[in-house]
Each structure stands twice: as structure tokens, then as C-alpha cells.
């Protein structure tokens with residue numbers, strides 16, 4: 001484990017270590033990030049000590065990835081691991097929002113950015129980066145009621161080393177499930193943790209404009225299935241917004 005006072009992005013530090021041969025499980029933690037990034041090119045606000053900013057190197061077995069999409073199940077597995085670990089470490093009812101945001105009552109608590117390094121069509125390694133809000137200072141106030149933190153939810157100081165240890169143990173266990181082919185265990189756990197998903201009204205941007213429908217669940221590759229006017233649409237990537 002590399003524990004840094006500051007990093008631009010722990011995902012970049014981990015990728016450089018992986019390029020130099022660092023083994024699976026090598027973990028980079030930073031007290032703060034100066035250029036933390038989220039999904040869809042967003043900034044991930046990373047002030048000192050207010051959140052966990054962590055990246056783990058994963059070297060996938062062939063069964064963990066395919067040519068079109070590197071390790072889709074790995075990103076689901078990481079969401080499962082973080083939600084499970086937050087539940088164990090804090091007692092909070094953490095849930096998952098597709099594909100792998102960890103939320104409490106629809107407020108975002110943690111996000112995952114998995115970045116793959118490819119060689120042709122095969123995945124050389126994946127950097128699994130995650131950020132967990134520990135304190136309200138972890139996010140800009142303008143995000144308001146859409147985000148939350150462990151301390152805001154529990155009302156008491158959080159033992160961040162304990163939360164981190166639980167998360168890393170859970171990621172390790174879920175990666176073992178993947179490596180040993182227990183895909184159903186991941187999907188079942190994901191479905192149990194995404195309790196608000198079935199029947200939820202959702203919308204997303206398509207090239208033809210905004211599409212709305214009712215979420216039905218996920219298929220065995222982790223794609224979101226949405227009922228749009230009686231037809232089932234499959235969403236493999238992108239961002240889905242929940243409607244009230």
C-alpha cells in the first residue's frame with residue numbers, strides 16, 4: 001500500500017505503478033487529490049481528509065473481461081464490495097445505483113472509476129479507483145441533497161482506516177468470486193443491494209434525445225434493462241437519472 005499526502009489522481013499513480021509491474025492488489029491512497037476525476041469527465045472534489053481517495057490495481061483473468069467492454073462485472077463487483085463494506089463498518093443501509101454508485105436513500109456516498117489499460121483487445125490491467133465521502137466537506141455545497149457522507153449519516157466521527165480495511169477486504173473477496181467464476185454470486189448480491197431499482201422511473205440521453213422508461217433489473221452481463229413503452233432496452237454504459 002502506498003499512502004500519499006497528496007496526488008493529482010490516485011488512478012494515475014496506480015496506473016504508473018502497474019506499468020512498472022506492480023502486482024495485483026497494490027493500493028494507492030491519498031489524503032487529498034489535486035486533480036481527482038469522476039465518471040463522464042467530471043471533477044471528483046478531493047479535499048484533505050474529508051474522503052477516502054483510493055485506487056487498486058486489478059490484473060484480470062480472461063474470464064473477467066471481454067473484447068467490447070473491459071471487465072463489466074468487475075465494476076459491478078466493486079460496487080457490491082463497497083456497499084457491503086460500508087454496511088459492515090458503519091451499519092448504514094448502503095445501496096447501489098446502477099452501475100455502481102453507492103447511495104444512501106438516493107444520496108451518493110461513493111463513486112467508482114474503473115480505468116482499463118488495453119493491449120489490442122485484451123485487458124492488461126484495470127485501475128479500480130473509488131472515492132468515499134467521509135465528511136460533508138468532501139463535496140461542494142452546491143450538490144446539496146444529492147450527496148451524503150458517512151459522518152452526516154451516522155452523526156459521529158468515522159474510523160476511516162477501519163472503513164478502508166473493510167472495503168479492501170470486500171474487494172479482494174469479490175475479485176476472488178470473479179476469478180473463480182462465481183458470477184451469479186455477484187449478480188445476486190448486486191440485485192439485493194439495488195433494492196430501489198426494479199420499477200424505478202429513469203431517463204437517459206440518447207443520440208435521439210431523452211428517453212424515459214421503467215427499470216426492470218440487470219442482465220447477466222450487468223447491462224441495465226429498461227421497459228420503454230413495452231419494449232426492453234438494454235443500457236450498457238452511460239448515465240441514468242432517477243425520476244421521482
Ligand code: BTN
Nearest residue numbers: 009036037038039054111129131
Ligand atoms: C464517480 O464519478 O462516481 C467516480 C468517482 C471516482 C473517484 C475516485 S477518488 C480515487 C480515484 N482517483 C480519481 O481521480 N478518481 C477515483
